[in-house]
Structure formats: structure tokens, C-alpha cells
Amino acid sequence: MQKTTLPVAGLLIASATLAAAETPGLTIYTYDSFVPDWGPGPAIAAGFEESCGCEVEFVAAGDGASLLSRLLLEGPQSEADIVVGLDTNLIARARESGLIAPHGVEADFDLPIAWDDPDFLPYDWGYFAFVADAGTEAPADFQALAESDLSVVIQDPRSSTPGLGLLMWVKAAHGADAPAIWEGLADNILTVTPGWSEAYGLFLEGEADAVLSYTTSPAYHLIAEEDASKVAWAFDEGHYMQVEVAAMVAGTDTPDLARDFLAYLVSDPAQSVLPTTNWMYPAVTPEAGLPEGFETLIAPERALLFSAEEALSIRDAALEEWRTALSQ
Template identity: 55%
Template sequence: MSLKNLTIAALFSIAPLASSAMAEDKPTLTIYTYDSFASDWGPGPQIKAGFEANCNCVVDFVGAEDAISALRKAQLEGDSTKADIILGLDTSVAAEAKSTDLFANHHTDLSAVKLPIDYTSEQFVPFDYGYFAFVYRKSDFPEAPTSFEDLDMADEDFKIVIQDPRSSTPGLGLILWAKAVYGSDTEEMWPDLAPYILTVTKGWSEAYSLFLDGEADMVLSYTTSPSYHKIAEGDDNYAAAIFEEGHYAQVELAGILKSSKQQELAQSFMSYLVSQEAQKIIPTTNWMFPVIELEGGLPEGFATPLSKEQTLLLDDETVAANTKAYIDAFFAGIK
């Protein structure tokens, strides 16, 4: 073999090693989130692929049971945590999360973000939102309940399934929803509702499964839940009961940890998260509303956002200061 050929062969033998080294040199952006976001059917894989296409980096989604669990994990790990971003916190825990002093200011341009309520934060970027609601089968209720009062006046055999507010975001959402509607009279509402509660499950999945299995007439979920059945399953028999009192909003948030060694990359990810490309992924993977107006609008058959007048939200500080008392009153009322 000539010297020239030896040189070429050597170059080709080195090339895979160089390529591997280059791949290993790519920075990793580690994002703690909830399991369903990171799952194969959730938004995570598509968002990962979209961001990696231009960042020259690797995105690593680390799933936990819920975003609160992800936050607790980062707290326990302290400055040694691998997490750069916590994704999936919401407005019900934002004040608590801020009080940990773990989060840096995000400096993200949110001028295109349009929410049904006024929400601003230096530490957290909103990436989707939804409304808590009771979901039912149209075939069971030609005339759906239109208020909490309707629920309290249902037939004796009428049953709903809800979630534990200590371990479930919708469960806590119901507590805050009732408080936003009834204020100081909320404690009187729970004993009236108690006879209709089939069970209080730990999480959303267990509750929704009971509903789908026909064990309950209604389940606490989101106004967008019927969109899944309609778009993914072609089943138009599910609907969300729209209450005249309004509906409590859940805004999901992402925050950058101060301990992150990838601050610039994390800032870029936040900008990508509220871009057209990323936001188009949200509706039919996370089954929530995007936080910007999508070019071409929402997917056909997707739910319509409620008006500002129909949207309820307590401020972060009120929630942080009173959540335990609200939860205690709930359990005392449904005994």
C-alpha cells in the first residue's frame, strides 16, 4: 500500500473516533419533568428533537411521578443536581417553588404569550395552560350540570371520582376552584358534595380509568380531555361540563436552576419552548392549550379556550399561604 493510501486509510480510521468524540463533547441539557411529558406519547420526544436540531446539544428529559416530585428531587440533590431546568410546575406551586431560591431569572421574551389571565414571573416561563372541569359521557347526560349547585342536587346514585389534593394537580385544582367560587363559604360546600364522591384517588390516571370503566358518572379532569377522545380515538361522546361560576386555570411553567452549568443553553431552550415550532406540539401530545396563537389555529376538533370572564385563578401568595388549611377543610368536609 502506498504512503498516500496509508494516509487516507489512517484518516478514515480516525474519522469515526473523531465523530464519536465530537458527539461526546456536546453539552447535555438535563430537564426534570413529569413522566407523561417525557413519555413516548407526550411532548418530550418531539420537543427534544426540535431543539437538538439546532442547539448542537443533547436534551435529557428525566421523568418523575409529577413536577412536584421533580422539584423535591432537585431540592434534595442541592447544588450537585444534574438538573438544569424543572419543567411542569404550575401556578398552584409557583410561590413555593420561588421560595426555595433555586431558580434563576429566565430573561425570555414573552411578548407573544397570551394567557386568559394575567400571569407574570421573573423565574418561570409559562408553556401551556388548561382549565379544570368535570368530564362526562354525553349519552349519560343529555343535559349536563352547569354549576356546582347542580352537582349537589343530583340523584342519589350519581357518582363522581376526584383526586387527592395532596398528591394530584387536578385534586388541588378542585380545592382552589371551589375557594375561588365560594370564598369563605367553601367549607359548607364539601359536606353537600361528599355523598356523590365515589372515591378520592391518588392521581389522575387512576381516577380517569375508573370513569372510563363506567364506575363513575363524571371525573375531575380538564376541558381539553374530550379533545383527546375526539381527535385520537374518533369518539365524540365525551364532553366537559361548563360551569356558570367559571373554571380554575392551570398554567404550567418551566424554570432554570441557578446551579445549572448550562445557563446559556437553558435560556435558549426557554425561548424555543414558547416558539411556534414547540407550541404546535403541545395540543395533541399534552392535550393542553398553547400559550401563543398558533399559525393556522388549533387542531380541528380541539376544545375552545374559555373567556377571561370564565377564568378563575388565585394569586400565588394566597395559594402558598393557605393551601394546607384549604386541604384540611376539604378532608374534614367529606368525612
């Protein structure tokens, strides 16, 4: 057996070294949905390679949380020059590790909140929201949802980024009353899935009235499938944000190239790729504006977001409240 696998591995190593010798390489760790042909990765890499005289290699490592755990596992010897795809819930942990270096890139962000972080550069963002069929009666806030007979699918905050987002959303909107909100929601929550994909799949199968996703999700159905039947519920409390960030790895051997890439990531060509590939709002609105269809999305009046440090400090207690309320 080993006889058959080892030469294959050897061959792969050889070809990888060969490629590396010709042009400088930039290794970017990111999450799964960034890299496929229909994701933002290929277009952004191609755009950057036109001017950098380098070769961009993506390493896809599951979702944002696995991305961070891979980086932490590898420590200072990591191959990564850049990470793309952490969010505000993961930033504090990443910063604490000392593996991230300041990026020094300036950009004029169009975020609903002020952003001033020397280490982490936002490239896109969105609001969490419940997504439902247009015909379903929409509750106006968490309280109304709890009092209704509507069923929702959510993700587990212990294994999924959106799940953690919802936990923070309820906490940010209701503070000390969060446990009561969760108890009220308990009978509306059809089930809790390990990740976003399973939950969204269940919703599309018609298992539940709504699913926790993003305000931008209806744009996918509208633009990619020409299906206008999905809407996001606007909640009066405001919506919690997810800000996706990129960062330069401190141990990179090509810091200049890494900075160039980060600058490219928030430049117009890269930003215009994101809305219809990553289905999020670009961090810097492109000159040509947002793609047609995005104007139909709900625009929450209040944007909720804990700072990275707050998010880390309240996470364990919020998780325990969630678990207790839903375990009864």
C-alpha cells in the first residue's frame, strides 16, 4: 500500500517545488466557499496575478472557524501569507495568538459602523436575518417570532459561524433578557444544525418557515435563479452584522506582496466581484454601485455588533444561557 501512495506524494512535492522556483508564490488560507469556480477566489486571484508577477495559491480549510484553528495548529511555521475569511467573533482569538501582523492598508469603507483595526481588514459584510418565503407572515422582532407558530431552523453556535452570530444578535439586542427570549423561541426552533448548509437545505426542502441566514440571501435566489420568492425578515431590534476580514500572517516571507494583495482585495475590481460570488455586501461600494437586485434587499435601521474583545468575553456565558434555555 505504502508503495503506491508514497511515489504519488513524492511526485506532488516535486511538482510543487518546481512551480515555486519560477515565480514568487502567495499562499492564502481561506474558507471553502471562497475558492470554487463560482466563488470570488478565482476572479480575484486572476485579477491580482495580472499585476503582481506572482502566483496565488488558495488553501481552503472548511469554514472561518476551521481556518483559524488550522492557523493556530500550524503556529509560527505556517505556510500562509494571508488569511481571508475570519469574522469579528474570531478576531480576538486570532490577535491573541500573535500570528497576525498589522496590514497598513487604508481604504474608505462603506460599513454601517466605524472600522479602525490595524490588524484586520474588512473585505465584505452582511446582516444576519431569518430568510423565509415571501408569502409567510413576517414577525417584526424576536418577541413576535417567539409568540407566533412559525418554525425556524438555526445553526449550532458551537459549530457554526452564523449560529454564533444569532447568539450574539440576541445578546446584543436583549442583553440580560436574552435567556427569556431563547426560552420563548424554544418551541419555534424546529431543529439546530451543525452548519449553515444543512439548515439552508432543510429550509429549501420546506421543513421550516424560515432559516437563519443573511439579508443578502434573497439576492442569490433573485439574481442567480431569477426567483423572487425569498425574503429576509426585518427585525425592529436591528440586525447583528458579520464583518469578514482578511489579515497578513506575521510569519510571511513576502510581506510586501501580502500587503499588495490586501490592498487589491479592497480595490474596485475585487470588490465588484464579491456581491454576486460571495453574496455579501462589499466593504467598499464599487464605483458602478451594487449589482441590480441588491436594491430589493431589506436595509436594517440599526446595525448591531460587539467589538472583537467583547464578543470573546461574553461568548461562554451566552452559550451557556442558550444551552440551558433550549435543553429544557
